Amino acid sequence: MHHNVTQKECKRCGKCCVAGGPALHIEDRNLVVTGRLKPSHLITFRSGEPAYDPRGKRIVFLKKELIKIRGQEKIGACMFYDKDKNSCTVYSWRPLECRLLKCWDTSELEGVFMKDLLTRRHLIPDGSILYTLIDRYETLFGLEQLCAAAADLATGKSSIVNRLKVLIDKDLEFRRAVIRGFSISSVDLDFFLGRPVSEILAPMIGDS
């Protein structure tokens, strides 16, 4: 736990927002249901994906699905962070983690870390066309399968590299079909389906 006894209130330094957007919790569900947070603001990280753990400062494989607010291109700061004004553009309705984060005493935030996380199941009705699509995607591009293929890369066999390339191409094809068939933008797909396979595998396969 980080505890700075001399600081008692937020100095609006923006450091927390620069580190990236928050993960959403069930308590934040209404922000999505009421349309304040739209699919284009969100990215789904599927269970099993490699992701940066800010506490351990290392890459871990997620044990649960989580939905995060998107980062700004290149700098990675939360998309709602206004660098020039050093402020949050959605401050009055910022999500739970942002309300709890006090950088001088992180105990409240740590209390909710990875707990009661909002997932697509809380937002997309079971049995809906969208959910059927998500299920189909999980069958075709499940994280277990992707990570196993990436781990096999160490064997150096060119057949493994080809297998991964086929997966990446198939994923792109699947996404293009969804964009055409369901009129969903590619940005929104990062919420509905999660990140493209190429992005998920990038840290594991490097320049292979």
Ligand code: SF4
């Ligand atoms: S929602 Fe606002 S307070 Fe939360 S990380 Fe983004 S800019 Fe910062």
